[in-house]
Amino acid sequence: NYSEVYKVLPRHWPISLIEPFVYRSLGCQAHEYRTSRIVKGLRELEWARMRADRVGYTRRIVKLTSGTYCAFCFHPFSDSNCSVATSGEVYHTQCISQIT
Numbered sequence: 001n002y003s004e005v006y007k008v009l010p011r012h013w014p015i016s017l018i019e020p021f022v023y024r025s026l027g028c029q030a031h032e033y034r035t036s037r038i039v040k041g042l043r044e045l046e047w048a049r050m051r052a053d054r055v056g057y058t059r060r061i062v063k064l065t066s067g068t069y070c071a072f073c074f075h076p077f078s079d080s081n082c083s084v085a086t087s088g089e090v091y092h093t094q095c096i097s098q099i100t
Contacts, residue, residue: 073092
């Protein structure tokens, strides 16, 4: 860590002696900072994509008819409480909890 090295350098040393080290350390720190900002941006982008995908799944309209059956227990739906898998299969809420 460059800050630890700065602390142990004698104060009487001339700047010209440590100038190459200072330039190198500042360059490395700037590079690390820029790299971390890029990584953070990519993580935020991935998070936004996942949120958009999730909204797409949670905002889907499912039409339950008398011919709609649970993909787990194969019983018809008596009410509108259901869960939809990403594959489009419809499950009773109690059946989906048994699967996961």
